Amino acid sequence: MWRRGVGWRSRGGWAGRAAGGGSGIMEQDEPVTLDRAAHASARALASPLLDDVQEVLVSEQHIARRVQALGQQISADYRGREPVLIGILKGAVLFLSDLLRALTIHASVDFMAISSYGTGTQSSGVVRILKDLDHPIAGRDVLIVEDIVDTGLTIRYLLDNLRSRRPASLRVCVLLDKRERRQIPVELDYVGFEIPDRFVVGYGLDYAERYRNLPFIGVLRPEVIRDQGGR
Numbered sequence: 357m358w359r360r361g362v363g364w365r366s367r368g369g370w371a372g373r374a375a376g377g378g379s380g381i382m383e384q385d386e387p388v389t390l391d392r393a394a395h396a397s398a399r400a401l402a403s404p405l406l407d408d409v410q411e412v413l414v415s416e417q418h419i420a421r422r423v424q425a426l427g428q429q430i431s432a433d434y435r436g437r438e439p440v441l442i443g444i445l446k447g448a449v450l451f452l453s454d455l456l457r458a459l460t461i462h463a464s465v466d467f468m469a470i471s472s473y474g475t476g477t478q479s480s481g482v483v484r485i486l487k488d489l490d491h492p493i494a495g496r497d498v499l500i501v502e503d504i505v506d507t508g509l510t511i512r513y514l515l516d517n518l519r520s521r522r523p524a525s526l527r528v529c530v531l532l533d534k535r536e537r538r539q540i541p542v543e544l545d546y547v548g549f550e551i552p553d554r555f556v557v558g559y560g561l562d563y564a565e566r567y568r569n570l571p572f573i574g575v576l577r578p579e580v581i582r583d584q585g586g587r
């Protein structure tokens with residue numbers, strides 16, 4: 357079933373929270389559990405950063421599989437067209453680069469830098485453009501690529517801003533949907549995982565500009581956030 361506005365295509369029914377073993381992560385077709393094996397294999401990376409991680413919410417393997425599936429879906433949906441993927445710096449960089457490699461159609465890339473957060477873990481509610489697109493998008497099929505939609509303030513601003521430039525079409529592909537935190541409704545066309553209301557880092561997402569290089573999506577130990585001045 358295709359649920360436009362949510363962006364899930366489910367063959368085997370909706371993979372829900374209960375089925376997810378309590379981790380609260382949902383993805384297409386099957387639940388992701390917080391599996392200890394993934395955590396253990398992450399620890400085997402022997403990175404000092406891992407001491408700061410309390411939980412792995414989405415493992416590297418699950419991300420890779422989901423990004424491949426999204427790439428196939430987007431390639432099928434845009435067959436015969438040449439979308440421009442707009443990566444939102446900086447968080448979407450890793451997702452965009454993997455998603456791009458999963459596409460089997462022609463596609464171009466541009467970037468915008470938007471800021472809605474300070475260095476803490478709370479939204480400031482202030483959205484501003486730090487870097488605009490290099491090229492016009494009038495008449496183009498535009499796919500915004502974001503790492504996370506949280507309150508929805510950033511993506512709402514982006515949609516309004518980019519729509520005013522008259523693209524032929526405008527869609528959103530987001531890796532993580534933290535739906536519980538939404539302050540305004542937004543339509544998301546492609547979603548990697550729905551996650552619970554936890555502040556997450558890794559695979560491009562930061563806390564105070566750190567942890568973007570973790571290969572998985574994880575949650576930091578509370579004392580790490582306290583020590584670095586967050587909530």
Ligand SMILES: O=P(O)(O)OC[C@H]1O[C@H](OP(=O)(O)OP(=O)(O)O)[C@H](O)[C@@H]1O
Binds near residue numbers: 510
């Ligand atoms: O839905 P919202 O509550 O608006 O939050 C989502 C936005 O917050 C993060 O960006 P951030 O400003 O932290 O910049 P970054 O991508 O450089 O980390 C994220 O990359 C989204 O753009």
